[in-house]
Amino acid sequence: MARLVIDPVTRIEGHLRVEVIVDGGVVTEAYSSSTMWRGIEKILVGRDPRDAWLFAQRICGVCTTVHALASVRAVEDAVGAVPPLNARLLRQLIAASLFLHDHVVHFYHLHALDWVDPTSALKADPGRTAVLAQSISDYPRSTKALFTAVRDRLEKFVTSGNIGPFTNGYWGHPAYRLDPDVNLLAFSHYLDALEFQRDYVRIHALLGGKNPHPQTYLVGGMASPLDPNSQNAINDNTLQELARLVQRGIEFVEQVYLPDLYAIAAAYPEWTRYGKGLGSYLAFGDYTLSAPEKGKPPAGGLFPGGVLVDGKYRPFEPGKVSESAFHSWYRHDDAKPSLPPWQGDTTPDYTGPQPPFDQLDVAGKYTWLKAPRYDGRAMEVGPLARMLVGHAAGDKRITPAVDAALQRLGVPASALMSTLGRVLARGLETQLMAHYTLELVNRLRDNVAGGDLTIADNTKWDPRNWPGGRSLGVGFHEAPRGALSHWVVIEDQRIRNYQAVVPSTWNAGPRDENGNPGPYEAALVGTPVVDPDRPLEILRTLHSFDPCMACAAHVYDGDGQIVTKVLVQ
Amino acid sequence: MMSSCNAKCADRAAEPDPAPEARTLADRLDDAGVSRRRFLTFCAAMVTTLALPERLAPRVAAALSKVESPVVVWLEFQDCAGDTEAFLRSRNPSTADLLLGLISLDYHETVMAAAGRAAEKARDNALTKGGHLVVVEGSVPTGIPGACTIGGRSAEDLLRDATRGAAGIINVGTCSAFGGIPAAGPNPTGAVRVEDIVGGVPVVNLSGCPVNADNLTATIVHYLTFGEFPATDALGRPLFAYGDRIHDTCPRRGHFDAGQFAEQWGDEGHRKGWCLYRLGCKGPSTFHNCPSVGYNDGTSWPIAAGHGCVGCSEPNFWDDMTPFYGRLPGVQVGDTNLSVDQIGLGVLAATATGFALHGVGKVVQHRRAASREERAAEQPAAGPPQFTAWPRNRKGQ
Numbered sequence: 001m002a003r004l005v006i007d008p009v010t011r012i013e014g015h016l017r018v019e020v021i022v023d024g025g026v027v028t029e030a031y032s033s034s035t036m037w038r039g040i041e042k043i044l045v046g047r048d049p050r051d052a053w054l055f056a057q058r059i060c061g062v063c064t065t066v067h068a069l070a071s072v073r074a075v076e077d078a079v080g081a082v083p084p085l086n087a088r089l090l091r092q093l094i095a096a097s098l099f100l101h102d103h104v105v106h107f108y109h110l111h112a113l114d115w116v117d118p119t120s121a122l123k124a125d126p127g128r129t130a131v132l133a134q135s136i137s138d139y140p141r142s143t144k145a146l147f148t149a150v151r152d153r154l155e156k157f158v159t160s161g162n163i164g165p166f167t168n169g170y171w172g173h174p175a176y177r178l179d180p181d182v183n184l185l186a187f188s189h190y191l192d193a194l195e196f197q198r199d200y201v202r203i204h205a206l207l208g209g210k211n212p213h214p215q216t217y218l219v220g221g222m223a224s225p226l227d228p229n230s231q232n233a234i235n236d237n238t239l240q241e242l243a244r245l246v247q248r249g250i251e252f253v254e255q256v257y258l259p260d261l262y263a264i265a266a267a268y269p270e271w272t273r274y275g276k277g278l279g280s281y282l283a284f285g286d287y288t289l290s291a292p293e294k295g296k297p298p299a300g301g302l303f304p305g306g307v308l309v310d311g312k313y314r315p316f317e318p319g320k321v322s323e324s325a326f327h328s329w330y331r332h333d334d335a336k337p338s339l340p341p342w343q344g345d346t347t348p349d350y351t352g353p354q355p356p357f358d359q360l361d362v363a364g365k366y367t368w369l370k371a372p373r374y375d376g377r378a379m380e381v382g383p384l385a386r387m388l389v390g391h392a393a394g395d396k397r398i399t400p401a402v403d404a405a406l407q408r409l410g411v412p413a414s415a416l417m418s419t420l421g422r423v424l425a426r427g428l429e430t431q432l433m434a435h436y437t438l439e440l441v442n443r444l445r446d447n448v449a450g451g452d453l454t455i456a457d458n459t460k461w462d463p464r465n466w467p468g469g470r471s472l473g474v475g476f477h478e479a480p481r482g483a484l485s486h487w488v489v490i491e492d493q494r495i496r497n498y499q500a501v502v503p504s505t506w507n508a509g510p511r512d513e514n515g516n517p518g519p520y521e522a523a524l525v526g527t528p529v530v531d532p533d534r535p536l537e538i539l540r541t542l543h544s545f546d547p548c549m550a551c552a553a554h555v556y557d558g559d560g561q562i563v564t565k566v567l568v569q
Numbered sequence: 570m571m572s573s574c575n576a577k578c579a580d581r582a583a584e585p586d587p588a589p590e591a592r593t594l595a596d597r598l599d600d601a602g603v604s605r606r607r608f609l610t611f612c613a614a615m616v617t618t619l620a621l622p623e624r625l626a627p628r629v630a631a632a633l634s635k636v637e638s639p640v641v642v643w644l645e646f647q648d649c650a651g652d653t654e655a656f657l658r659s660r661n662p663s664t665a666d667l668l669l670g671l672i673s674l675d676y677h678e679t680v681m682a683a684a685g686r687a688a689e690k691a692r693d694n695a696l697t698k699g700g701h702l703v704v705v706e707g708s709v710p711t712g713i714p715g716a717c718t719i720g721g722r723s724a725e726d727l728l729r730d731a732t733r734g735a736a737g738i739i740n741v742g743t744c745s746a747f748g749g750i751p752a753a754g755p756n757p758t759g760a761v762r763v764e765d766i767v768g769g770v771p772v773v774n775l776s777g778c779p780v781n782a783d784n785l786t787a788t789i790v791h792y793l794t795f796g797e798f799p800a801t802d803a804l805g806r807p808l809f810a811y812g813d814r815i816h817d818t819c820p821r822r823g824h825f826d827a828g829q830f831a832e833q834w835g836d837e838g839h840r841k842g843w844c845l846y847r848l849g850c851k852g853p854s855t856f857h858n859c860p861s862v863g864y865n866d867g868t869s870w871p872i873a874a875g876h877g878c879v880g881c882s883e884p885n886f887w888d889d890m891t892p893f894y895g896r897l898p899g900v901q902v903g904d905t906n907l908s909v910d911q912i913g914l915g916v917l918a919a920t921a922t923g924f925a926l927h928g929v930g931k932v933v934q935h936r937r938a939a940s941r942e943e944r945a946a947e948q949p950a951a952g953p954p955q956f957t958a959w960p961r962n963r964k965g966q
Contacts, residue, residue: 006685007720010678013650015719035718037710038647039757040750048892054879055887058750061651061779105657113682157669164674167691169682194665198658202868209874210864211658212651212779216876218834223876225840232842233875329715348757350715355723368716456834539684550649 014549030524066479078473081220081460108193124184139255221456275419277523281385286478297476313392326513381482463493504552643677648707651779699734712759746774753887774805778881815852849894850877
C-alpha cells in the first residue's frame with residue numbers, strides 16, 4: 001500500500017492536487033484538492049452589478065465566456081432586464097463556438113498525450129499512416145508527404161535532446177497501446193489542431209473584440225452593434241466570415257476530431273470499465289432561443305436539463321442545491337456544515353499545512369473547493385451528464401447520436417459511464433454543437449435581414465429603473481465542463497452577495513460531512529496504477545473530466561447573514 | 570514614441586556574429602520545420618511590431634540565426650490561464666513553432682506532458698543551468714501563502730527559486746505585472762505583483778487582461794535578437810506596445826473631436842462607430858497598442874467591436890477604472906480635446922514617477938471607503954453613473 005501524491009496535475013486549467021492510496025496496483029482511495037484561491041466573489045461585493053460580468057469572466061481564461069454569460073443572466077434575472085433575440089443569438093454564438101474550441105483543445109492538447117505516445121510515432125510508416133487516415137476520413141491533409149514531413153520534424157525535435165514541454169513525459173509506458181502509425185496520425189493532428197483553434201476562435205474577436213476575455217456582454221444585451229449598412233458593425237462581411245469559420249469547425253470536428261477519437265478509443269476498450277465514479281448525473285439544460293424565465297434554467301434547448309440517479313430521470317429543481325464546507329478551507333458550523341448556496345458562509349479558514357508540505361490532512365479540511373450536493377447527493381456534471389440526461393429524456397438529437405456511437409463501438413450503454421465514455425460524450429456533443437452553431441449564424445442573418453437591429457434592453461440599463469430594495473437573481477448555463485450557476489443579491493443597485501457554483505466544483509469537490517466522496521474521488525477508485533512513479537492511468541481518468549480549477553476554486557460567499565434574511569422573507 | 574533602446578539595439582544587431590554555439594536558433598528552427606522564407610517573413614513582421622526601421626529586418630534575421638533558443642520556465646500562480654490561452658493563439662511565430670523549437674518551454678503546467686514529480690524534475694533541471702527566462706502569469710498571495718501552492722510549495726517560494734540565476738522575467742498579464750484582479754479591493758489573499766517579491770533581474774511587464782500574444786512574441790524575439798528586453802516606461806512596460814494612449818491612436822478619435830458619440834447600446838451612433846466615451850470608454854487613460862495590433866491575428870479589438878476600453882493594461886484598473894460604464898471625469902465633452910489631453914499628461918506624469926502613483930491619480934476622485942460595509946452602505950449617486958475609484962489594496966493593506 002502506498003500513498004501517492006500528484007501535484008501539479010498538469011494539462012489542466014489551474015492548480016489541482018490529488019492524493020491517492022494505491023493497493024495491489026489499484027487506487028483504493030482518492031482525495032482531490034484545489035490549491036489556489038483568489039476570492040473574486042468577495043471582490044465583487046459592493047460594486048455596480050453591470051460590472052460583475054467583467055470580474056466574473058476572469059474566474060477562468062480557458063472557458064473565458066461562460067462566467068460572463070452566467071453573470072449577466074443572474075443580474076438580468078434580478079433586475080428584470082430581458083436581452084433581445086439578437087443578443088441571445090450573439091451570446092449563444094459565442095458560447096457555442098467556445099464549446100467547440102474548448103473541446104478540441106482539450107482532446108488534442110490536454111488529454112491526447114495520455115493515450116498518444118509521440119516518441120512511438122518515430123517508428124511509424126508515413127505511407128501506412130496515410131492509408132489509415134484516408135480510410136477513416138476525407139480530411140485533405142492526409143497524404144504520405146505530409147505525414148513524412150511531420151515524422152521528420154518530430155525526429156529532429158526528439159533527437160535534438162531538448163524537447164521542451166514533452167520533457168519527462170511517461171513515454172514508453174506499458175499503458176500506451178497505440179500503433180506507431182496511429183500515434184503519428186494523432187501527433188500530426190495535435191499540430192493541426194493548434195492552427196485550427198487559433199483561427200476558429202476568431203469568432204470571438206469578430207463578435208467581442210478579442211479572445212480570451214471577449215469584451216461585449218452587457219446587462220440586458222450585447223455591445224456589438226448589428227447593421228448591414230455600416231462598416232463599424234456586424235455586417236454581411238462579418239456574417240460571411242462567421243459562416244466560413246463555423247463551417248471550418250464542422251469540418252474539423254467531423255474529419256479530424258471524431259475519426260481520431262474512434263481510432264484511439266478502439267485501442268483502449270478496457271477504459272470503458274474504469275473511471276465510472278458516482279453514476280449520478282446533473283444537467284441544467286441550455287441553448288434555447290426563447291426568452292428567459294425568472295429563476296429557471298433555459299428549457300427546451302439543444303441540451304435538456306434533468307437529474308439522473310440510479311438510472312432514473314427526474315426534472316432539475318434549483319432548491320435542492322446545497323454545498324458542504326466540512327472538508328473545505330472555509331469556516332463552517334459543525335451543526336450545519338451543508339447549506340443552500342444563498343445561505344452559505346464561506347469565510348476563508350486555511351487550516352492546511354503551511355508550505356512547504358508533503359501531505360494534506362485529509363481527515364480535516366483539505367481543499368479550496370466546497371462540496372456541492374443535489375438533494376444531499378454528489379453529482380457528476382459535464383458532457384457525459386448532458387448526453388445521458390438527454391438520452392434518458394428521449395431528446396431527438398442526442399438519443400440517435402448516442403445510440404449510433406454505441407453501435408459503432410459495439411458496446412452497451414453502460415460503457416458510457418467510464419473514463420472513455422466521458423471522452424466519447426464530449427466528442428458527440430461537440431458534433432451536435434458544431435451544427436447548432438451554423439443554425440445560429442443563419443438565424444442571426446435572417447433576423448438582421450428582417451430589420452431587427454436591437455441588441456440591448458436599454459430600458460433597464462440605468463440602475464434607477466431597477467426594482468428598489470433587495471432583489472435576487474440566478475443565471476444558469478451549460479458550460480463545456482458542465483452545469484454552471486451564478487447567484488446574486490442586489491441591494492440598492494449594488495452587489496450585496498455573489499456566488500458561483502461551478503462545474504469543476506461539482507466534479508472536483510471533496511468529501512462532505514458524511515464522508516461521501518466527490519466525482520473525481522469516486523472515479524479514481526479502481527483505476528489501475530502499473531508504475532507509481534509514472535501514474536499515467538490516474539491522469540487519464542482525471543483528464544476525462546477536463547478539470548478547470550481556477551473556475552472551481554473561487555467560491556466566496558461574502559455575506560451569508562444577509563442572504564439568510566432574504567430567504568426567510 | 571521611439572524607444573531609446575532602438576538605436577542601441579540596431580547597433581547590436583549590426584555587430585559581428587557571436588561565437589558559434591552548439592545549437593543555434595537557426596538549427597532549432599530548421600529542426601522545427603520552419604523554412605527560411607517563413608523565417609524571413611516572420612523577422613520582417615517582428616521589425617514592424619517592434620517599431621524598428623524596416624531596413625533592420627535582415628540584421629534581425631542574422632542575429633536571430635546565431636542565438637541559442639532560451640530555456641523558458643512558465644509559472645502560473647493566482648491566474649485564470651487567460652495569458653496561457655493568449656500564448657496558444659500566437660501567430661507569428663505560431664504556437665507550434667514556439668513549442669517545437671523557437672524557445673525551449675521546459676515547464677508550463679497547462680501544456681507539458683509530465684505531471685507531479687516528473688514535472689517538478691523538468692522544472693528543476695531547467696533551472697540548474699541558469700540564464701533561463703521566467704514567464705509569470707498570476708499574482709502571488711502573501712497574506713495566505715496556502716492560497717496558492719504547487720507540489721506543496723508556496724507561490725512565493727517557487728517564484729524566488731525560479732528567478733534565481735534567471736536572465737530575465739516576463740510578466741504576462743496584469744495580475745503578475747501589477748497584482749490584477751486578485752489584488753482588487755479588498756484583496757482577500759494579500760495578492761501582490763511579481764516585482765514586490767523579486768528583484769535584481771531584468772523584468773518586463775506585459776500587462777493586459779489578457780496579454781496580447783503579438784506583444785509577447787515580439788518581446789521574446791526582441792530578447793533573442795538583442796540579448797535584452799525592449800525599452801520600457803516607468804512601469805516596466807515596453808514602449809513599443811504601451812507607449813501611446815489608446816485615445817490618441819483610436820480610429821474613432823475623429824468622432825470624439827467632432828462631438829459624435831454613441832449614447833445608447835445599438836443606437837445610430839453606436840452602429841456607425843462613433844466614440845464610446847459616453848458609454849464608459851477608458852481609452853483616454855489607457856496606454857496600449859490595441860488599436861494598431863488588434864487581437865487574434867489582428868482581427869479586432871474591444872472598441873472596434875463596440876464596447877469601450879476598460880483600461881486593462883493599467884495598474885489597479887479593477888479599482889481605478891470602475892464602475893466600467895461610468896464616464897471618465899474631467900473630460901469636457903463637446904469642447905476641444907484640450908482637457909482630455911490634460912488627462913493624458915496627468916497619466917504620463919503619474920506613471921513616470923513609478924508604481925507608487927497610479928495611472929489615473931490626477932483625475933480620479935479617490936474614496937477612502939476601506940471596508941466592504943462602508944462600500945456596501947453607500948447609495949448610488951443620483952443622476953448618471955459617476956466615475957469613482959475603489960481604494961487600492963496592495964499587499965492586503
